Amino acid sequence: MDAPRANLPPLSLHVPEPRFRPGDEADFSDVVVPPAGSARRPDTAEPASSFRELAYTLVRVLDESGQAVGPWNPRLDPEALRKMLRAMALTRAFDERMFRAQRQGKTSFYMKSTGEEAVSVAAAMALASDDMCFPSYRQQGILITRGYPLVTMMNQIYSNKGDPLQGRQLPIMYSAKDHGFFSISGNLATQYPQAVGWAMASAAKGDTRIAATWCGEGSTAEGDFHSAMTFATVYKAPVILNVVNNQWAISSFSGFAGAEATTFAARAVGYGIAGLRVDGNDALAVYAATEWAAERARTNQGPTLIEHFTYRAEGHSTSDDPTAYRSAGEPNAWPLGDPIRRLKDHLIAIGEWDEARHAAQDLALAEEVKRAQKEAEKNGILGHGLHQPFETMFEGVFEETPWHLREQSEQMIAERKAAGI
Amino acid sequence: MDAPRANLPPLSLHVPEPRFRPGDEADFSDVVVPPAGSARRPDTAEPASSFRELAYTLVRVLDESGQAVGPWNPRLDPEALRKMLRAMALTRAFDERMFRAQRQGKTSFYMKSTGEEAVSVAAAMALASDDMCFPSYRQQGILITRGYPLVTMMNQIYSNKGDPLQGRQLPIMYSAKDHGFFSISGNLATQYPQAVGWAMASAAKGDTRIAATWCGEGSTAEGDFHSAMTFATVYKAPVILNVVNNQWAISSFSGFAGAEATTFAARAVGYGIAGLRVDGNDALAVYAATEWAAERARTNQGPTLIEHFTYRAEGHSTSDDPTAYRSAGEPNAWPLGDPIRRLKDHLIAIGEWDEARHAAQDLALAEEVKRAQKEAEKNGILGHGLHQPFETMFEGVFEETPWHLREQSEQMIAERKAAGI
Amino acid sequence: MTRMNMIQAINSAMDVMMERDPNVVVMGEDVGYFGGVFRATAGLQAKYGKTRAFDTPITEIGIVGVAIGMGAYGLRPVPEIQFADYIYPALDQLVSEAARLRYRSNGDFTAPITVRSPYGGGIFGGQTHSQSPEGIFTHVSGIKTVIPSTPYDAKGLLIAAIEDNDPVLFLEPKRIYNGPFHGHYDRPAKTWADHPAAEVPAGHYRVELGKAATVRSGEAVTILCYGTMVHVVANTIEELGVDAEIIDLRTLVPLDIEAIEASVKKTGRCMIVHEATRTSGFGAELSALVQERCFYHLEAPIERVTGFDTPYPHSLEWAYFPGPVRIGEALKKLLKD
Amino acid sequence: MTRMNMIQAINSAMDVMMERDPNVVVMGEDVGYFGGVFRATAGLQAKYGKTRAFDTPITEIGIVGVAIGMGAYGLRPVPEIQFADYIYPALDQLVSEAARLRYRSNGDFTAPITVRSPYGGGIFGGQTHSQSPEGIFTHVSGIKTVIPSTPYDAKGLLIAAIEDNDPVLFLEPKRIYNGPFHGHYDRPAKTWADHPAAEVPAGHYRVELGKAATVRSGEAVTILCYGTMVHVVANTIEELGVDAEIIDLRTLVPLDIEAIEASVKKTGRCMIVHEATRTSGFGAELSALVQERCFYHLEAPIERVTGFDTPYPHSLEWAYFPGPVRIGEALKKLLKD
Ligand SMILES: Cc1ncc(C[n+]2csc(CCOP(=O)(O)OP(=O)(O)O)c2C)c(N)n1
């Protein structure tokens, strides 16, 4: 490193910085929020190159008065809307309860999806029940929407004897093949190329089922994301690639994933893939975008990337305290509101719901979750007693357990016996 | 895998296919070649979002009559143009000779850059001499332009006793720090994030030097490419990211890297990075684009991705026979012509060159290369005698050789002695 | 029976499996139309179509990640990594995903994929076309590692790998694709023409995973090896007239520990030969296992003859390669007392 | 001297080096403003500014690749990988680039980077927050692997690593960040408060790479270990009253072979303890080396006590962990004859 050349301007390194830190007042008034109904809805047969602008706007359906407007309005019947609302509220109630269970020492870890319930619930409703989901760790709403038993989810969270994964996985790393829900990985974004591969296989077989996958905006930086996008565009894979832009990746704001320069939906443009940017707190917009993308996939028009513009209203996980790095006021200042409240307001605005029913439903859901929890705790909680026989630790590494694992299993049991435990 | 659902359309998998295979007549008449001079040249201070269309056209300067036209004309003086022409012709002469040397069994491997000489030579001329290059294996033109000794290049190719890399690397995997040329890796695209890191370091230090890197269109699929793009956009790194789209990646056409859906310059758009698509066989366009991107980098406007639209006129390497997978007529049918011929025609058109001088130069360059080869072969060729002492094999794994490598070295030498060799 | 070199045998294994099972697909860089840079998949696209034998983008993360997804769907993908030196970008998908999927989902999902990759040196390929990374994978719970040394085994093992419901890394010793290599780089290259294990059945057969082959019975010493080294070792002991028992491991994980133990207990001496770098190579595990299980039978320290702990050099390739000289000297030492 | 826990000592090492050398930069996921999920870089951004301590995109390929480029420029980057379980995506940049750069360019370019990463289990972190991948890196020529077991060593070794001109993988045993762990998960957690090696100088000092520490001298058996296991072993032999010599390796590559050899030749018995999975773990290399070099001194087979060859389970964590029971039983076996 010699001294910089004097006849050229000195360079400087730009390091992104979020607008608000602890102590700052959060003010999102300059976040551009296009009016509901303003984004056009192309025909699903249009080529991706003809609607690149959709990567730079926000598909929104619910307006400020709670009405559903514009070409993306999915015109769901009230029964479906109430089902959607209920699943979102149940997801939130479940999260509350399990967060508390972790705080009570009943398990090691938990992750909420508060504020992001629309992203998973509305998508799950728009997909066919046998479409295959490759989620990240924050799409518990899919399982709940698809009717996976709450007790089983809790059993997994407690690693107890009812845990279908036999206590092998960290809490919330569900796997539910019969609910079209792929085994969640701790390594970010690995599910992205897997989803593309599943979709390619389905297409190669002349099947009708499509795949959908989710990752956070922070995770888009991983190489897996890019590999997935490349495979998806090359083979026109029937897959929906969801990026949940909840503004934060643990303590790092979205600028560290590239949000200062463009949107995440724009990534799609880079590969010639259809890209939509959606108000992720508007359940109807999420539903409509998913339905549209699914239709494209089902008709061999290829993949769609959907950026869900939303906000992580709480900490990253039970291990995280967001007040250490962001303004405490952010969640409330967030300009796109709360997805549950917005859907509720819509149902009320169209005369299909009221505050009293909502309050009653909240109470009922809390009760339902509590009942499930009691039921689950009958199977034990983490650390209070061992819920799986020791030898299960050695099973399932391979389909057939080879000699070295059998030997290790026997050795362990013999050692424990010898030591008198 | 159950039977496909009857009420949904069956999916099908799209697998790209190049337009011509062996035996086909190559006809590129439908490749869209915008007229020279037609692309606008934004001010280097303009934000990347204001000229996304440049990712979908071709920046071209040299028109069909050999004139330099339009806003991207770099208006080089004839001396510089002749220097450029000479370096390109020398690169080609060097490639011819070394290819032949491999065929004669003088080394294990060689890779030509035939048809792509403009990409490296013109870029090297547009960069400052102390800007740092992170090339792939097909940018020997940079070293030649920067005056790196041909003999030294050949010594490396022969792994002989003049090889600055002591025979450790495959032929053409040069390293030349004092010529601003990073050690070439066998693993594709790894140099991309490294270039970004170098540029970030330079910026962090208030230095004036920028970085430039190159990879093939096939290599853009690697995760490293994406990581590099993400870091580059996040920190506005002063780096030029070149994608040499020579249509082929060994036997795979560019469609397997995503070319059916969009351009490679469009990748830039996906990250909010400035993107240019350039006629890579037009040395003036390459020069102008590089100069513009360098100016942006030097003034802290951030990275630029340049797609060089060109054609790999020969095999991938000495291990490859392209007639096994592509139409033999492709190189000649390629609509953008030969870069050397085009620059020569330009110099002739402006009255600064003629066919006789060109022929004489070609002869002189062939002689120069032959002389260098003779010189290099004095240091030996691969496999005829061992050119490096055995113990050098154990040096340089670490700065200081630890005991286990010293022991292995001594053991090897003792064993050879014991065996009488 | 047909005469096949190792490439043909590998090609035949895929052909047989694609014929029998419509869920078998092959994929990788240059694997489709062209049939692979080593021609291992030649003809498969023409025969089975582009959706069953196809080229891929150049991203090893993607190749393995996509194969895992296809496997979860129900296919049996056989992805190729063009050179084993290029498997590192895919490591996370192999280690954290393929190898863990069955366990972490308690059998809900599996990854029945067979990752093929040419490995090893002796072809003047330099640092990035010569590596032997098998040791890394043997440390990863949940993946099997298989390395053939003959055309017959290559086909039978590859069929068994493709039929296996667990992820298998199938490493192909590229130095012996066209003929057994006896370690003398300066003598004319051999072909498989007169090798008995180049008689290969045209149809389906399996060589079970997890079973070693005793290539030669002997009393003086047990030599554990695999891949190219099987031939180098066999030739060297023949030249030296040593009565060695040569065990070709064929599968590293799961290992045929019974064959190893029985042999070492018989001979009392053990040598391990591999091309991979020495430190923490699979030879270390073999050495540890042998001394743990045969300690009281060992008459001399177990010897390892391996690649050196340096990158694979280009011009000094034949000094690096653990050839006859190094094997011979190590044998002398091992047998001297 | 100040009292520091291991996190504070690691933080102090970076602080000292950033103060002394303007080319030292720290980077990684959540490393900047927040100071790292384990707080190891807390305060560094406030003190040295955003261009010297910064958050990064979530791409381990990128973090290491960018650090290599910065190193080639002349900086000394100290990238953090948030958990060692997430180092696999970066493997190619580490193996094919950082580790090879000096050699392949014959010294033209180097990669003086220190990759820090918390590793190991015992925190109910499940499969992807508990792994011990050190063995993989010890197989890679050109990279050093360092693992401290106390605050004092952590600071001195990290300073030496940052000052080293070769790439170093610096693995931090996260179970003992806040206190030594004696292996009994069901007893109250200890802090570093009364541990002598928690007395740490405030300023610059080095603990040389490649030198082991004899934690306890003894005659009955040599126990080789590192990281968390040093404390588990020390406590176990104290509980059992075994006169073991405990060697804390501290650096795996390059290894302090002299210390190991001298000790095993003295005691005649050797046990190796690590948390990583057994097969092809670094224990295999240690076992192979010891039997090669001390064969005629060994009175019993070398014992390995390691993690099992399964993914790290969540609920059965304490059955998996190589704790006092397993170490104790292995010691009994090793000492019985
Ligand atoms: C490969 C890998 N690197 C790092 C981590 C650690 N990590 C876990 S979650 C997380 C942040 C992810 O943020 P984002 O993708 O935005 O998802 P969100 O949590 O906001 O839903 C990080 C860095 C990991 N799990 N895997």
Ligand SMILES: Cc1ncc(C[n+]2csc(CCOP(=O)(O)OP(=O)(O)O)c2C)c(N)n1
């Ligand atoms: C990580 C990695 N994967 C695969 C290869 C094998 N390989 C060498 S060159 C090449 C094709 C590259 O094509 P492209 O990027 O278009 O560059 P070009 O050769 O056309 O200049 C491949 C697949 C490699 N060297 N590294």
Ligand SMILES: [Mg+2]
């Ligand atoms: Mg996020």
Ligand SMILES: [Mg+2]
């Ligand atoms: Mg190419």
